[in-house]
Amino acid sequence: MHKERNFQEDPRYRQANKEALIGIAIFILNIIWWYVFAYGLGSGPPEDYSYICGFPAWFFWSVIVNYVIFSFLIWGAVSFFFKDMPLETKDKEVEKHNCQEEN
Amino acid sequence: MAPIIIPLALYLVGLFLLTYYSSRYLNRAALKGTFIEEYFIGGRSLGGFVLAMTLVATYTSASSFVGGPGMAYAQGLGWVLLSITQLPTAYITLAVLGKKFAIISRKINALTLIDILRHRYKSDFVVIIGSLSIICFFVAIMTAQYIGGARLFQAVTGYSYTVGLAIFAIAILFYVTIGGFRAVALSDSLQGAIMLIGTVVILIITILRGGGVENLMRGMYAVNPDLLTPFGVDGFISQGWIMGFWVLVGIGVIGLPQVSIRAMSYKNSASMHRAMIIGTFTVGFLMLGMHLVGTFGRVLLPGIENPDLVMPRMTIEVLPPWAAGIFFAGPLAAIMSTVDSLLIMASATVVKDLYSNYINPRTNNQQLQFYSLGITAILGVAAFLFALNPPDFLVWLNLFAFGGLQATFFWPTILGLYWKRANAYGAVASMISGTVSFIIFDTLSMRPLGSHHIVATLLIALAAFIIVSLSTPPPDHKIIHKFWGI
Numbered sequence: 001m002h003k004e005r006n007f008q009e010d011p012r013y014r015q016a017n018k019e020a021l022i023g024i025a026i027f028i029l030n031i032i033w034w035y036v037f038a039y040g041l042g043s044g045p046p047e048d049y050s051y052i053c054g055f056p057a058w059f060f061w062s063v064i065v066n067y068v069i070f071s072f073l074i075w076g077a078v079s080f081f082f083k084d085m086p087l088e089t090k091d092k093e094v095e096k097h098n099c100q101e102e103n
Numbered sequence: 104m105a106p107i108i109i110p111l112a113l114y115l116v117g118l119f120l121l122t123y124y125s126s127r128y129l130n131r132a133a134l135k136g137t138f139i140e141e142y143f144i145g146g147r148s149l150g151g152f153v154l155a156m157t158l159v160a161t162y163t164s165a166s167s168f169v170g171g172p173g174m175a176y177a178q179g180l181g182w183v184l185l186s187i188t189q190l191p192t193a194y195i196t197l198a199v200l201g202k203k204f205a206i207i208s209r210k211i212n213a214l215t216l217i218d219i220l221r222h223r224y225k226s227d228f229v230v231i232i233g234s235l236s237i238i239c240f241f242v243a244i245m246t247a248q249y250i251g252g253a254r255l256f257q258a259v260t261g262y263s264y265t266v267g268l269a270i271f272a273i274a275i276l277f278y279v280t281i282g283g284f285r286a287v288a289l290s291d292s293l294q295g296a297i298m299l300i301g302t303v304v305i306l307i308i309t310i311l312r313g314g315g316v317e318n319l320m321r322g323m324y325a326v327n328p329d330l331l332t333p334f335g336v337d338g339f340i341s342q343g344w345i346m347g348f349w350v351l352v353g354i355g356v357i358g359l360p361q362v363s364i365r366a367m368s369y370k371n372s373a374s375m376h377r378a379m380i381i382g383t384f385t386v387g388f389l390m391l392g393m394h395l396v397g398t399f400g401r402v403l404l405p406g407i408e409n410p411d412l413v414m415p416r417m418t419i420e421v422l423p424p425w426a427a428g429i430f431f432a433g434p435l436a437a438i439m440s441t442v443d444s445l446l447i448m449a450s451a452t453v454v455k456d457l458y459s460n461y462i463n464p465r466t467n468n469q470q471l472q473f474y475s476l477g478i479t480a481i482l483g484v485a486a487f488l489f490a491l492n493p494p495d496f497l498v499w500l501n502l503f504a505f506g507g508l509q510a511t512f513f514w515p516t517i518l519g520l521y522w523k524r525a526n527a528y529g530a531v532a533s534m535i536s537g538t539v540s541f542i543i544f545d546t547l548s549m550r551p552l553g554s555h556h557i558v559a560t561l562l563i564a565l566a567a568f569i570i571v572s573l574s575t576p577p578p579d580h581k582i583i584h585k586f587w588g589i
Contacts, residue, residue: 007580007583007584007587007588008588008589009587009588009589010206010587010588010589011589012202012206013203013206013587015202016201016202016203016206017203017521019198019201019202020198020199020201020203020521022198023194023195023197023198023199023201024195024198024199026191026194026198027191027194027195027353027354030190030191031346031349034184034187034188035346038184038333039333039342042332042333042334043333045328046324046328046329046331046332047328049331051317051320053316054315054316054317054318054319054320055180055316055320056180056320056331058333059180059183059184059331059333062184062187062333063180063183063184063187063391064391066187066190067187067190067387067388067391070190070191070383070387071190071380071383071384071387074194074379074380074383075380078376078379078380079376082372082376082379083372084371084372084373084376085202085372086371086372087202087205087206087209087371087372088209089206089209089210
């Protein structure tokens with residue numbers, strides 16, 4: 001990488017990167033939850049299944065509860081960890097100028 | 104027939120009103136000389152609810168309402184387990200592309216995904232391969248969606264295939280050319296709401312008709328105990344294969360240009376936050392509800408051989424006519440909301456990425472406006488004509504469209520944002536190796552690594568990207584400065 005003395009990274013990216021990692025972490029948790037309940041409870045023969053609310057237990061936990069829990073988890077994660085920030089560039093005039101040169 | 108037609112007619116009136124509303128923005132933008140930005144991206148002004156709905160509705164297509172539930176009918180609860188891998192679609196796309204994508208697209212004034220790739224990689228190859236991939240795959244998907252929609256229309260209303268097709272094509276062309284991206288996004292919201300209502304209605308009625316969930320499960324057990332397992336009938340759904348769907352319809356969705364473009368169209372960070380929440384609740388409910396209805400159908404209407412007929416027959420035979428009309432508007436809305444987004448994005452690709460970059464860079468606003476509308480009309484009519492008499496190559500292309508688009512764009516988009524060392528050579532290597540390997544795996548129906556072939560495809564594309572990037576010079580520091588600097 002070129003060593004540029006006056007290169008300073010956009011400070012908003014730190015938070016943006018953090019949010020991307022939170023999204024991926026929830027995604028991985030989502031897969032684990034889904035996998036553990038589906039195959040942990042559902043691998044036996046169907047005549048031995050237990051039922052919750054009419055559904056086989058594996059299905060109730062890995063699909064229905066999964067949907068509810070992860071929807072609320074996203075709600076919580078967004079409310080607590082995601083931050084409001086301006087998306088515009090500060091000196092718009094300079095940017096516009098650069099853009100015209102590029103195109 | 105009348106009760107079925109009334110909700111449909113109301114739906115068309117709703118579309119018309121939204122179009123009129125959007126056209127005022129478009130006319131105002133035309134006077135200000137910002138027509139292109141308004142037409143292709145709605146002036147970056149989507150709020151949270153509209154963003155969530157347009158994201159979900161664009162992604163939710165005929166397969167979620169017809170093909171998927173049909174498979175759930177055949178395979179039972181295992182297919183519902185598979186469908187719920189789509190739950191992350193909204194949150195993972197918005198979290199990963201996130202604010203960075205929105206910030207950069209404002210910095211360089213990008214209106215298309217290709218704009219971002221062009222500024223990031225400075226390579227004509229990336230632009231041209233990417234554009235061709237979008238145009239070919241999009242036309243193939245649009246044609247397939249038109250065909251699905253017109254068949255469904257025929258099955259439910261009894262009118263001819265051609266009439267159904269013509270209504271679709273005219274309605275879509277009308278609101279896209281008059282209202283632009285804003286009309287697309289707003290009509291997606293209406294369509295998303297219709298899909299939600301339709302799903303609630305059919306789910307409740309199916310459960311009532313079946314005498315409750317417990318009864319339905321007992322019925323499924325009596326048909327075939329396999330229907331209650333996560334493995335499908337005779338182990339059709341293997342663990343490795345189903346895991347691949349977390350990639351194909353989960354995280355891989357980030358690679359779909361029609362999805363990622365939405366990550367640059369929202370107004371502010373609050374709308375993104377709200378869209379992540381609303382989008383996740385919505386997409387999960389739609390997938391869970393529709394696929395459950397498919398499995399319940401096995402008890403209510405046993406013995407349907409062709410899975411694609413399950414939902415049309417459920418609509419007609421299980422629902423009372425008034426509910427059939429409401430429900431039936433659901434898949435039609437799903438289809439239209441997919442086609443409209445593809446149509447406007449394919450037009451943007453032709454006009455903005457190819458024409459004004461390569462053929463005539465000196466076009467003024469007036470000309471661009473004229474060409475944008477013209478190209479939208481041409482592409483819309485072309486897809487209509489193709490659907491009347493589907494050419495083999497489009498049917499063939501549609502088979503790999505979903506995975507092919509992901510193979511082309513997934514890594515160039517993500518690594519372009521998060522890896523400073525990513526360069527044009529790596530991007531081109533990734534796009535070509537990904538698309539080619541996906542087509543080969545698909546044609547030979549291989550399941551490499553014991554999973555869905557999208558997994559191996561994306562690994563190959565990633566390896567190609569990293570190896571080629573590291574063995575060629577790093578990108579110019581001006582690019583890094585523009586993308587990462589202040």
